[in-house]
Amino acid sequence: MPLTRSFRETVQARARRDVKFRQALLGEAMQALLDGNLEEGRAALRSCINATIGFEKLGTALGRSPKSLMRMFGPSGNPTAENLLAVISLLQAETGVRLQVRAVADAA
Template sequence: MPTVPLKDSLKAMVERKLELATEMLEDAINALLAGDVDEGRLLFRQYINATIGFQELARRTGKADKTLMQMLSASGNPTVSNLFEIIHVCTKAEGVTISAHVVAQQHVPS
């Protein structure tokens, strides 16, 4: 039985349920803000593959698609300016803005 690559499956899911793209973007941003950079890069890569694609991201950022793929790979290490440029392009593509909220952690007695 043939299998469908994850990239194609996610793209098909986003096409059926458009709000999934925004949810994927939010998950990627939240992972980065929570300090899970590896997870955040992976989630951004999945989001981009399922939505605008790396060629379109390259066109919008003026960076090579292979460079962007490398930045968001498991061994990637994008600069802060590159990462925020990617986030900016993705939020603009989704027609959303980011609003951060600081929430005090609840202290659990030891």
């Protein structure tokens, strides 16, 4: 049976209506980056961007080419701290999710 909506449209619809889903998308990306898993973190941020603001709108807001941003968060991308933090800040504002970092003692 064929799907009536694409996976991307389904994820976008859920991200629009479910704040916990948006929190999870951003949280997954941030945790991967903090854990040093940069490839996974970039991929998760790319998914979050696609599910929420989209690269066109992100590029306009940041004054950057959408294609440049897509490469930046691609498998071999290497965003500068300035670009990464600008994207995270914009995603927080766009999604209504505010990230907080807290120290947690290691279980070991």
